[in-house]
Amino acid sequence: MCLKWVIKHYLLPLVLATAASIGFAQEPICKKTVYLTFDTGNMSVAQTVADILNRQHVKATFFLANEKTSRGDFSLDDSWKTYWQERLSEGHHFGSHTYDHVYFVKDGPAGEVFERPQFGPKAGITVLYNEAAMCREIRKVDDRFKELTGSPIQKIWRAPGGKTSPRLIKMGNACGFQHMGWHDAGFLGDELSSLIHPNHDLLQRASQNLQDGDIAMAHLGIWSRKDPWAPAVLEQLIIRLKNRGFCFGTLPKQGK
Secondary structure, three states: OOHHHHHHHHHHHHHHHHHHHOOOOOOOOOOEEEEEEEEOOOOOOHHHHHHHHHHOOOOOEEEEOOOEOOOOOEOOOHHHHHHHHHHHHOOOEEEEOOOOOEEEEEEOOOOOEEEEEOOOOOOOOOEEEOHHHHHHHHHHHHHHHHHHHOOOOOOEEOOHHHOOOHHHHHHHHHOOOEEOOOOHHHEOOOOOOOOOOOHHHHHHHHHHHOOOOOEEEEEOOOOOOOOOOHHHHHHHHHHHHHHOOEEEOOOOOOOO
């Protein structure tokens, strides 16, 4: 009995059967890459998102702010420590969404910017930020994540609402953090009205329109949407994209 026959007809089937039995399912060949990202939001579907990503063996990038959650605490409280530790252990990436979820309003005088925090002691007040203050706001997420998990975030950040100016981007760069927005096709619509934009339509649009290299954005929970997006759309979107030959990358993109 020749060695080639033994390998082809006995050893190879045995190896493949063993791999399948322990969950190493074969994925379609990866031809394109999409980058799934999630901003904290109210965290109401945080565990649902995590479960789907695990089930589909997909890694994502989470942008963290200390936002009020649907259970009354805040997303970077100690009560969320285990959640973030588990996501870190699963190999996901993390960026800053500014600690108090500060919205860019407009450029200010003398190289400053006007920002309006959504949370924190100055919530709802338009505040003038210089470069040092903006850097502290971005880095505070990194500091808090280290306290919760023992590890730093990636050197990336995302402005709330995606609202920026060249000056604000320059401030982040000077602080050592690269800004990560999202592509038009990557706006997954989970913050839109479910009456006007039902989940079925959002799934169809994203499934068809996402292209190689696109960054997609959703949230771990949104106050304004009556019919939550993630439980109805996320897993089917991942499956459809896999069938189109996509794999799923984390930010920053390799080589960036």
